[in-house]
Amino acid sequence: MLTLLLIVSAFFAGVLNAVAGGGSFLTFPALVLAGVPPLNANATSTVAVAPGALASAYGYRRELGKIREVHLPSFLGVSLVGGLIGALLLLWTPQRTFEAVVPWLLLFATVLFAFGPTASAWIRRNCTVGHTAVLVTQFFIAVYGGYFGGGIGILILATLGVFGLTDLHAMNGLKTLVSGCLNAVAVVAFVLGGAVYWNEALIMLVAAMAGGYAGAAVARRIPPPVLRKFVILVGAAMTVYFFVTKG
Template identity: 85%
Template sequence: MLTLLLIVSAFFAGVLNAVAGGGSFLTFPALVLAGVPPLNANATSTVAVSPGALASAYGYRRELGRITEIDLPVFLGVSLVGGLLGALLLLWTPERLFEAIVPWLLLFATVLFAFGPKISTWVRQNFHVGHGAVLVAQFLIAIYGGYFGGGIGILILATLGVFGLTDLHAMNGLKALVSGCLNAVAVVAFVVGGAVYWTEGLIMLVAAMAGGYAGASVARRIPPPILRKFVILVGVVMTVYFFIEKA
């Protein structure tokens, strides 16, 4: 029964990540419900969903070639360093402390996912900053991504929008590339640190890849706003659940 829970949650996480994002709202709680400690569940969830982002980035390879406003190697390098630092920070966090802050991380990620587009629009309309400030912002976002990662796509898109990028397809491609790479470097840290539950992780990885492949056809049938509302609902339910468990 628990294996079925992992497969189903990872499959639909792959679908969501391919269409609207927010797959970690499914994989992380499913692992915790399956008995994986929260810190290990976060690391294992990252292993399960990271290949999908890189696959999406490959699909956007032509759009990525159109980006001229930003130094892509530097932007990617900053993201990799930040993602590694975030992953190491997670490994250095005592299990009990991480369990205490999980509800707050879920709450932040849920609010970010729910209001991210509006926040991103407001920021683009009211701010325009230089390349250095964008790199600093991306470095901090990458640390958060390596540590937990919920809603990181919204943060990356907002940062790119503030810098002045307007090609949404290119921005989505860069978002997928950056999140995939920083997740990959986080995975390396988690593997070296022994934080991954491999049996659960490999089961979910295969299911998430299948879900990501199916996501293309799902996108043609279900409007993304409906999927976003579903992700938000799951995030709210899981946040309430973990706050109750903490109490």
């Protein structure tokens, strides 16, 4: 039964990540419910979804080639460094401490996922900042992404909006590329740190890739707002669950 839970959650996480984002709201709690300690569940979830993110980024290669507003090497560079620092911070966090902050991280990620698009639109309309300030902001976003990562896509899109990008396909492509690179560098740190539960990770990795490949075509027929509401409901339910059980 637990194996089925991991497969189903990873499959639908792959579908969600291909369309609306928020797949970690499914994989992380599924791993915890399967008995994986929260810190290790976070690391294992990252390993499970990383290949799908990079594969999606490859699908946006044409849009990425047209981006002129962002200096890609700088943007990816600060993202990789920040992601590595965030992953190392996770590895250095005591298990008990991480268990205590998980409900707050889930709450932050859920609120961010729910209100992020509105905040992102406001930022694009009202904020104009320099290149260096945006890169510094992206660095701290990447640290959060390496540490936990829930809702990071919304944060990246908001940053790209401040950069001046308006092409949604190009923004999604760069967001996916950055997320994939963050996941990749975090995976290296988690593997070397011995934080990954490999049996669970491999089961979910295959299911997540299958979900991203086979399920995306079906999911695209579902209105994105419906998918977003589903992710928000799951995130809210998991937040309440962790506050009740870990409080």
